[in-house]
Amino acid sequence: MNFGRLALPVLALALAPLLPGIINRTKAVIGGRDGQPLLQLYYDLAKLVRKGAVYSHTTSWVFRAGPVVGLVSAVAVLAVLPLGGTSAPAGFSGDLIFMAYMLGLMRFFTVIAALDTGSAFEGMGASREVQFSALAEPVLLMALAALSLAARGSGASLGGGLFSLSAIYSHLSISTWMRSGPALLLVAGALWVVFLAENSRIPFDDPNTHLELTMIHEVMVLDHSGPDFAMILYGASLKMWILGALLAGLLVPVRSGNIWIDTGACVFGLFVLAVLTGVVESVMARLRLTRVPQLLVSAGFLSTFALALIIWS
């Protein structure tokens, strides 16, 4: 059992770069192109690690610290991240907040590194990133709060485990869905929006755009190169895995007790999520920047409403 838990972060570290690959494959298939191979990100990472890094004279240690801190924070979150019903190796009461803050730290260093370059483009991207995440973060916390309340309702004795992700997710089962389905559906909607926004996917940001003026995330990391850039790409894919796992764990309520089945179902859910993201990216266009906050606030509305629904019933 313990061994299985310890395997979770390893699984994440190994499989996370597959998610962008799946998204790109989906887009290629829908668009009728040959497209990149499924493992493209692995190749990219391998290539980048072998290269040297170039640093501008105007940058300081902050610029170099950015990617490292980002990657380390993401890995730290993996330690508390449950996968479906499978609890995390180092879950503790309050790790929900820990996760949010680690993701915040990651963002903070990405932003501050971008500002450190002194480039107008990066500054613009940083400003947008901060604006949008300021709206996305409450949504995430509100959604998790709703989940924790919904899970508590299932009657199990949670004790101090109310704020532990592992405890929350291990109590989300079919019966929870039966009881407060509408609310959970709303939470899922909100988490889906957060997933897309935080990972800079369409309709919030276009990862493939070549116009720096319209980019958010990609524009912040323009100056990074070599192993630094590899760390950023890897960190980004881990972040996608983390947020995806939160959503997949909710949407795939398989809690058989068998660790292999539960974890497998959740990983499968993650892959389906990636395919869905690819579909969304194929059929939607990027939103106007002024409309982005509106969508995020809508998501906030959804999660608040869900919370209210759960408190109510």
Place this chain on the structure above:
Amino acid sequence: MNLFTDVVIAVLILTNLRLIASSRISACIYAVACQGVLLGVLPLLVGSSHLMVRACALSGVTVMLKGFFFPWLLLRALKSANVRREMEPLVGYTSSLMIGALLLATAMWFGRQLPLPVPAHSPMVLPLAMFNIMVGLFVIVSRAKAITQVLGYLVMENGIYAFGLAFALSEPSLVELGILLDAFMAVFVMGITIFHISREFDHMDTDRLTALRD
């Protein structure tokens, strides 16, 4: 059954969200139409079983009027008015949404505070009704177009109607039909007035109707 009611109520609340977040008038009209249909279904879910025939008739009339006829009328007015289809709100969309969330919280709070002499069929119906009324009033004051004010009026009316449903109040059916008929006539007359406004002024922005004042 209860779960199903909850789903309907949740979707009803989401239609309000759509209404205050949307920038196109036609989208708002569809949102209100959707609300009308769902509201028509609601009596079948919360109504007491011994009045099934009446509930069915009422729900049929409601769906026809609120779900199809009003939206059709408003869409026609929109088409004939030939004006810009943007909302041009006095309060921005993002702020509107935040206010919407605030209103929802208030509605929920109110719903808890009011002591009910009889238990309602679903605890969510009362907050839903309050929320609808508040959103309706908010849309009336924050949107400048005549047609959106009518939409706000309809949403408010829907809220009041939902409140009536919450307790399966024993209004005589004749009165209920009268209320529906009045709403129908109100929207009808308002539709005609909108048509005249757009013909007379080449716009239907009520915030520009300022000839009469002290």
Place this chain on the structure above:
Amino acid sequence: MILLLVFLPLVAGLAAWFIRSNRLRRLLLIAVALIHLGLTGLAWIDRPGPVFSGWLLLDDLGLLFLSIVSVLFLAAASYAVGYFQREDWGKRQDFEDGFLFTNAREATFTCCLLFFLATMSLVCLSQDFGLLWVAVEATTLASAPLIYFHRHRRSLEATWKYLMICSVGIGLALLGNFFLAVASTIGPNESIPMIVGSLIANAPLLHPLWLKVAFLFLVVGYGTKLGLAPMHTWLPDAHSEAPSMVSSLLSGALLNCAFLAVLRGLQVCTAAGQGQFAQEVLLGFGLVSMTIAAVFIVGQTDFKRMLAYSSIEHMGILALAVGLGGAAYFGALFHAVNHSLTKAMLFLVAGNILTAYKTKSAQEVRGAVKFLPISGVLWFAGFLAITGSPPFGPFLSELIILKSALDQGRIAIAVAFLLLLSVIFIGMAAIVLRMCQGTPVLESTGESLQVETSQARRAESALAVIPPLALGLGVLVLGIYLPPALSGLIEHAAKVIGG
């Protein structure tokens, strides 16, 4: 017979829509008004019984208001016939802004006028709160096209505001109705019928908190229609843009109907022991309305708007009087009668002045007494009456209200009441005296005096002068001699409210 009161105008209205001949239609209008008045008169002698298991019933309160409606409608209908005759039906120029406009079809107008009568009668008759709501909302819808008689921008704006504000307000009243229904739920699947009589009979069973909330919503809702400040904003616009006989009906009859709806709520509250609370609410609204009216009357430039604000003032007085209670109930109802007659007369006279001078600006009207001998004098007399000068009826009723305030020892309210009345008196005097006195100086002097004189004669045709004259005489008579039949009815009606 009760049904006839509602259905006769309804059917006649439908018929008016189809009748092509102007003569016949006008004849029908007058005939319906006369028959309606006749039926109301019959009800005075022999009160008809309840219909539809008590949903429709003519109690003393209803009969009083129905009589006001009926009398005013006859005056307005006969004035309307004269109005139709002298009105230009083609395209013409607006005298304020100069754009071209036409009128609505006479058939449409007559049809809506008759519907308006039907719905107002229904308000006076209905005992069921739901039906009452339906009827009040119906009055809004029936009267909206009447305001939009002159098809131009200002009237359209007024119509829109009227429709929107009143519909929303009355929507809130519907919510109040539902709250009342909640209050009257006494057990699972068991509730008191929403009929005034049965609610009063079972008043102790009503849930007090819900009843209070319900009454608040009813006051705000119907108060919007009643023109209580701060929900009054539609009123000056609608009254100033509507044709004069419509203004007179709106002010004299419709506002009373809304007042009746509020009184019904008060009846239930009083019976349930919440009368104190309800009266305090009305008292507050009344004082606020009077203050707002006083502020806007002073320095008003548009004489029809001045009358509209005066209506708000008098609705405030009614609310205040009902808020005082006791002997003031009698004063309130008597004042409702006086105000209706006086205000209707003033609006009709204002129509004559408007026809003659072609302006609504009080600044441009001079020498009305010389130029329009009858209308000018009536205008002046009406001003004296409406501001509560002896020997007219409103003086008496306002005196009763003042006296009951003093009797109850509420000196502050009495002082405020007097102060506001005198401010309004001064404000209106400044406007009206200027209009009446002086020499008629019209914009186009000299060469077109001939035309203007014919204009004046047109404005003072028999049908334009007799209705306001009759109403004015009525007000004068009420000030000197109160017929025992009327005072008896008012006393009974006051007992109905007072419980």
